């Protein structure tokens with residue numbers, strides 16, 4: 397059994413395992429892969445002190461950094477169930493889809509999240525060729541160009557406001573008959589001269605010239621009419637889904653969006669179980685933030701281990 401087990405191998409989990417191992421505790425990391433969403437990312441320009449890097453390269457560096465320490469890397473595995481210790485100081489059990497189990501006195505849960513995709517023709521084909529999911533990451537790539545934001549909830553409207561300051565023109569597309577974002581955000585968005593808003597609009601296709609995006613087709617759900625908008629980028633903002641389905645019956649508190657509820661020390665509601673990164677309620681889902689949160693969760697787990705008598 398481990399003193400600390402990290403579940404999930406993205407930036408949050410990688411940081412947590414390294415911080416924990418540096419405390420001299422027996423540490424494991426169980427993951428389907430090391431790198432997480434970073435593996436699916438091309439250019440990264442906001443990883444501070446690194447002007448430019450690419451996802452596969454940064455992931456390989458995370459894996460190499462983990463390899464510098466005495467960390468048991470258990471992969472590829474997917475956690476399927478968590479059974480918390482009966483009392484503080486006892487062993488928590490994590491079950492895996494392959495039938496295996498691992499036990500540890502402290503856990504860091506860092507299974508990340510995934511962007512909800514539209515599932516229309518062109519979306520997968522033009523991913524990273526004009527189809528984007530993260531305005532903080534990719535907004536500056538579209539400086540002066542025309543983009544669409546799909547989704548009129550808080551994240552979509554925030555993205556549109558953010559982009560309206562950077563790009564030439566923004567078309568916001570909402571499926572529902574009205575925007576669902578907070579009124580203050582809607583008012584802010586409507587104050588921009590370079591933003592068009594279409595409601596009751598169903599995106600049916602993202603078009604391209606074979607190498608990059610050149611437009612988007614949507615259907616007006618009331619009139620049934622189809623419209624085509626010419627543009628260079630499409631930001632899909634219809635939700636980020638935390639990978640926490642496996643925690644449903646564990647007793648770990650989840651928010652209404654399925655995020656693991658944590659406090660300022662990355663602690664969950666169960667003693668000895670901590671969580672970090674995109675899977676949690678921490679605001680703003682970014683690599684530097686996930687790494688910081690993973691480090692914080694490991695230090696909290698360390699604090700728990702030195703203060704709690706083994707049960």
Ligand code: FAD
Pocket residue numbers: 403404405406407408409426427428429430431432433434436437438439440441442443473474475476506507508509510511529530533534639642672673674675681682683684686
């Ligand atoms: P993740 O990276 O999601 O890692 C979690 C890992 O756990 C994954 O490998 C997942 O498959 C695995 N996992 C899930 N469920 C289980 C399970 N049951 N058992 C075991 N393992 C499991 N951020 C930036 O700062 N800059 C950027 O430029 C940037 N660009 C991005 C581009 C794209 C296309 C995407 C998708 C994201 C981008 N992000 C960017 C966001 C950034 O990648 C995330 O905020 C960050 O990776 C979150 O780290 P994490 O460790 O919390 O989770």
